[in-house]
Amino acid sequence: MQKLLFFFCCLCSALSLQGQGYNITVQLKGYTGGTVYLGHYMGKSTYVMDSAQLNQQGTAVLEGKETQPGGIYLIVLPGKQRFFEILLDKETTFSIIADTSDLIRKTEFKQSADNALFAAYNRYIAGMADQMDEVRRQLGAARTQLDTAKARAASEGIGKKLQQYRTDIIAKHPKTLLAAIFRAMREPEVPPMPKKADGSLDSTYPYRYYKAHYWDDVDLADGRLVRTPVLEARLGRYFNQLVAPVPDSVIAEADKLVARTKKDKESFKFMVWWLTQTYESSQIMGMDAVFVHVVEKYYVTNQAYWVNEEQKEKIISRAYTIAPNLIGQKAAQLVLQDTSGRRTSLYDIKSKYTVIVFWDPTCGHCITEVPKLDSAYKASWKKQGVTMLGVKTEGTKEEWSGFIRDKKLTGWIHAWDPGYTSNYRKFYDVYSTPVVYLLDANKKILAKRLGVEQLDGFLQREAGEAAKRTR
Known part of the structure; x- marks a missing residue:
C-alpha cells in the first residue's frame, strides 16, 4: 500500500499566505537567456515554486501576488544544476546581481539588508x-x-x-x-559532571542535561524555521539519538513539541506532518503506534485543517488499519481452512508462542524467506515452544500445496481463507508478503514484520528474560 507522503504536497500549497507578494529581480552575469527558478526549502527537501525567462542581458523578474512564509529560498540557474540561497522574510522586493564565476563571493544584493548580512x-x-x-x-x-x-x-x-x-x-x-x-x-553547553553522593562522577549527567536543554534556543513558534533545513535536522537528531525508541516515550516528546508550535500555524502544520510521515513509514518495530496516536489526536479531532476531507479520511483509514495490530494488542481471530479443508482457528492453538506467516507461493521474497523461517523453526524455535501458522494469501491451491511439499514445510499449521471471511488483510495490515507476527500464549502481539535473524534474536532474548525470571 502506498504510504501517505502524498499529502506533503497539500502541506506545501497550504503554506502560502495572501498579502503583498514578492518581486525579485535577478541578473546572472554570463547568461543571455534561459529559465531561472525560485525554489524553497521545506524541512531538508527543496521544491521549485516559480520561474521566469532571462532576457538577453541575463535579467529576469520573479514575482508573485502571494506573500511566502519567511525562510531560506533558492535561486536556481538555468539547467537546474546550480543554485544559491537567499533569505525571504519582511523584505520581499529587492534585486540580485550574481556573477556565476563565483556565486558565493561575487553575488550582490540591493534593497535587502537581510540578504546583505546573509551574503x-x-x-x-x-x-x-x-x-x-x-x-x-x-x-x-x-x-x-x-x-x-x-x-x-x-x-x-x-x-x-x-x-x-x-x-x-x-x-x-x-x-x-x-x-x-x-x-x-546553537548547541547546549553542558556543565562539568557533578559528583554523586558516593563521590563518583555522575556519568549520565551530560546526556540528561543535553536532552533537557536541546530545544532551549529553538523557537518552535517561529514559522520561518519551517522553510530551512535546520528544524527538520534537529528533529531527526532528537528523536533518533536522544529519545528512547519506545512508543510511549516518543509520543510524550512529540506532544510536548507540538504544544510549543501551536502559536504559529506554519510550525504546527510542519511538526504534525513530520511526525505523521516519519512514524507512518518508520522501520523501527512498534513505532507505528506513534503514527496512530498522532492521527487520533490531530486528524480525528479536526486540528489538521490543511487537509481536505478526502485526504483526512485516507490518513485516518490508514491509522485505523494499523491500530488493531499494534505491539501489545491481542491479535485478531483467524478462522481458516487447512490443506484438507478442515476448520482451524488461531485461538485454538495452545502454544507458548505462535508465529504467523502470511505468504504467497508465487512471491519471490516468500520463496526465499519461508524456507529460512522453516529452518530456524526446526533448528531451535520448536524447542522454545513455537507453533508455526502459515497463511496463504495468493497463488493457487496447487501451487501452495506443491511448495509445502517440495520445501518439506512439515510441523506447520498450513491454512488459507478461500472466502476471505476473516478479513485478515485489514486486521493484520497485509499489503505485501511475507508478513510475520510473533504472538505469546495469550495471542498478544510481541513482535511483527521481522526478518528471520531478527525474529530469532527476539526469541533468544525472550528465552533469556524468562530464564532470569525463574531464578
Whole structure:
C-alpha cells in the first residue's frame, strides 16, 4: 500500500499566505537567456515554486501576488544544476546581481539588508572552508603527535571563530531571520559532571542535561524555521539519538513539541506532518503506534485543517488499519481452512508462542524467506515452544500445496481463507508478503514484520528474560 507522503504536497500549497507578494529581480552575469527558478526549502527537501525567462542581458523578474512564509529560498540557474540561497522574510522586493564565476563571493544584493548580512556570512564561511582545507592537508602530512595536536588546535580555533561570528549576528541583529537560524543551530553547553553522593562522577549527567536543554534556543513558534533545513535536522537528531525508541516515550516528546508550535500555524502544520510521515513509514518495530496516536489526536479531532476531507479520511483509514495490530494488542481471530479443508482457528492453538506467516507461493521474497523461517523453526524455535501458522494469501491451491511439499514445510499449521471471511488483510495490515507476527500464549502481539535473524534474536532474548525470571 502506498504510504501517505502524498499529502506533503497539500502541506506545501497550504503554506502560502495572501498579502503583498514578492518581486525579485535577478541578473546572472554570463547568461543571455534561459529559465531561472525560485525554489524553497521545506524541512531538508527543496521544491521549485516559480520561474521566469532571462532576457538577453541575463535579467529576469520573479514575482508573485502571494506573500511566502519567511525562510531560506533558492535561486536556481538555468539547467537546474546550480543554485544559491537567499533569505525571504519582511523584505520581499529587492534585486540580485550574481556573477556565476563565483556565486558565493561575487553575488550582490540591493534593497535587502537581510540578504546583505546573509551574503557576508556565506563569504565568511567560504573563507573558513579554505582554512579548514589547509588544516586537513596539515593533518594528512602530520609526522609527529605535536604536528597533529597543532592541526587539531587550529581546527578548534576555526570552529570557535565561526561560533563567535554567529553569536555576534544574534547580538547585533536579534530580530532577523538569520539570527533565528543561528539560535536554532546553537548547541547546549553542558556543565562539568557533578559528583554523586558516593563521590563518583555522575556519568549520565551530560546526556540528561543535553536532552533537557536541546530545544532551549529553538523557537518552535517561529514559522520561518519551517522553510530551512535546520528544524527538520534537529528533529531527526532528537528523536533518533536522544529519545528512547519506545512508543510511549516518543509520543510524550512529540506532544510536548507540538504544544510549543501551536502559536504559529506554519510550525504546527510542519511538526504534525513530520511526525505523521516519519512514524507512518518508520522501520523501527512498534513505532507505528506513534503514527496512530498522532492521527487520533490531530486528524480525528479536526486540528489538521490543511487537509481536505478526502485526504483526512485516507490518513485516518490508514491509522485505523494499523491500530488493531499494534505491539501489545491481542491479535485478531483467524478462522481458516487447512490443506484438507478442515476448520482451524488461531485461538485454538495452545502454544507458548505462535508465529504467523502470511505468504504467497508465487512471491519471490516468500520463496526465499519461508524456507529460512522453516529452518530456524526446526533448528531451535520448536524447542522454545513455537507453533508455526502459515497463511496463504495468493497463488493457487496447487501451487501452495506443491511448495509445502517440495520445501518439506512439515510441523506447520498450513491454512488459507478461500472466502476471505476473516478479513485478515485489514486486521493484520497485509499489503505485501511475507508478513510475520510473533504472538505469546495469550495471542498478544510481541513482535511483527521481522526478518528471520531478527525474529530469532527476539526469541533468544525472550528465552533469556524468562530464564532470569525463574531464578
